[in-house]
Amino acid sequence: MADTDIPTTPPSFADLVRASAAIGCTSFGGPAGQISLMHAEFVEKRRWIDGDAFLHALNFCHLLPGPEAQQLATYIGWRLHGVRGGLAAGGLFVLPGAIVMLALSMLYVAATGLGWFAAIFLGVKAAVLAIVSQALVRVAGRALTTDFKRGLAIVAFVALTVLRLPFPVVVIGAGAIGWIVGRSRPEWLGAHAAGNGDAGPRPRLTATLRTVAIGMALWAAPLLLVLATLGPDHLLWQAGVFFSKLAVVTFGGAYAVLAYMAQAAVSTHGWLTPEQMADGLGLAETTPGPLIMVTQFVGYLAGVDAPAPFAPMVAGTLAAALVTWVTFVPCFLWIFAFAPWIDRLRRIEALAAALAAITAAVVGVIANLALWFAIHVLFVRSVVVGPLGIEMPVWSSIDWRVAGIAIVAAVLLLVLNRSVWLVLGVSAGLGLATLVA
Template sequence: MEDTRLEKPGFKEALRFWIKLGWISFGGTAGHIAIMHDFLVGQKKWMSNSRFFHALSICMLLPGPEAQQLAIYIGWQLHGKKGGLAAGILFVIPSVLILLILSVIYVSYGSLPWIYAMFNGLKPAVIAIIIIALFKVGQKSLRGLLHYLIAGLAFICIFFFNISLLLIIAGSIAIAIVIQYLKPDLLHGKSKIKSEELQEEKGYYINSLSVEPDHDFKIRTFIKQLSIFLLLWLIPIGLFYFIAGEFIFWKQLTLFFTQAAFMTIGGSYTVLPYVAQFAVAKLAWLSKMQMVDGFALAETTPGPLIIVVGFVGFMAGFNHFQGSLLMGSLALLVTVFYTFLPCFLFIFVGGPLIGKSHGNETIGGVLKLVTAAVVGVILNLTLFLGKDVIFPGGVTLQHLDLIALAWVAVSLFLSLKFELNVVYLILLSLLFGLIRYYIG
């Protein structure tokens, strides 16, 4: 078969996107998926739709933030290890810097109304971004009645019964296995669809025919990667042992967030309750109200919501060292380092397995149902966040925020009709929030 793929994108061009993504990736996982899918699949055709969602589905089964792991995987696919490192590191650096600044402001001056007003102006635009993501993801991933049923079932489970994302994914996998055993044709679809999809794949740089950068799983490579990970893990805690005082605190901080990174599966929404319970109730690093404030601060930053652990680390260091901004800042950086370090290990070690599993019909069928369930989860996120933005005082007509609703409509219009760049939409929305604050 003739290979008509696009030429390999230059590393500098990809680097510019990873830098931009770190600053504009608002809206949680759904927002991250929307931006990456629109640019990498829709605009640049660097990765086909099937490869994108196959990788996303597997990343959702791994511990840690799935959107960052997806970025690492795509960066690794495009430019090897350096591409994966660049994508993963640049994905979180902007949110770390912004959260550090906001944390210092929080403990020094309390909440600044105009800062929150700016990001309140951004929230309607984020809702618009998520709505567009819902439409695009649904259009690409819902390919039959079964997929629509799974998406609807996932939405019902999470919206009405508050069932965790992890259980929804596990349920989708279980349903897929049963269908594979009873009626496999229903899971895989007809050969005509497969043929059409294969033809479409040929227009992308990374497609179903692509070979992984390191396509063979080798024990020697695994041991080398694991050794590098362990060395990176030991360096900071070793320095604290020999240089810093209060080693017990730093050891506790390190072990807790390493454990959180490895033991919590299902993304930010499973990590955060675990962190909140232990950090507040058992370790007493911060108060319950400070934890709530931390969620609010994290929501105003780009990047994954799990970045709120940085605020937890900041408050732990700040409170433990009697109000030291320096120790609080250092604790924030240590927390982020140990929370996100395992993500690189998971992808670099498991990346070849992700690629090899793409051609497997059974795994592919199972993961397509997982992706369909994700559509239902994104719909729930759209309504969950949209409700608080458009009806801030409760879902009644008297609490309807017409200005926020209008800005959602304006954002949709600018994005769909004029294809306004997300960066400009975000800047415009921040200005809108500031103007609204001073006028009203």
């Protein structure tokens, strides 16, 4: 290990809080940018954790459901200052984005119906389509390294788009296939267990179970309060249960689960329209913190739409807060419960294979999301055809304004490699220009 990789004296808790707050306020650009920012701050600049430990922690976080960048921040905080360090680092990674997202959600509802506002978000929706397409290209290039992985991605896409299988079934099925294949043909998935030598002392199982029990109680507490006071038919209970389930199956990053969340929130629950879902994703791209913060936008709009017995803004704020709680409390639970086992978990080859298979299937999931957004963003109308109920666009209903802006956004992102912020700004401006065109 190079001298520059050797950690210096561990920071004080106050130093960790200050550094984590700074990262939380500047963590734009999705997980890749956020992880790079943490590496620069914690490894290169401050040398609070060595490079190997950072990489091992990142690999461990990939095994867990939820946003890996937020969990990595939580793990580093836990490693430096135990549970309070994990709460500080992980919480401050989320809090700035949550505050901004709530304010933007309120502004969005207040300005809905204004012509200039609708024109801006016409451009934002077009940009979102290009952003999702870029995510598809990047993830596919990184994940589909073998023919077997490419086959899994195609199967996942067909399962979701044609067979209409639920997202959790696809993810769990891919993981099971990977586990089985990894035991006999790991080379098909290019998966190998990490780590050599002694894994260290075995953590106490009783301590892990105690942590899980405390985390589960905290996770469930607001849901039980809602159930006791408002009943199982209230929006807060339904949203809390749905997003709690979502927190357990969010493997593969935010884009993987967005397809499941978007289609369930729009088609199953009717909490918002496809266009609003695209607007929410656009807003989430402009805020610091994990992209999965778009769940807060969904919760706020759902609460405003079904506010009883509260005022609309109060109901929206309560729903946004509950959704954020049940989305991120599990992230802390996974880290605090399983971080002591990190070196042992990394040595399980079948587990690495299961993760590789899930990552391959995620490519098909993101392709399904891109198709879903394309149908609802580029076309005014769609129809359901065939015995399987496949949704198809009405080709004559294409919105050429959106299509043109989407092409510009795609060129900026995929060809010229411009930043998401620039693309969103240009697209919003082009949308506004359609008012005077």
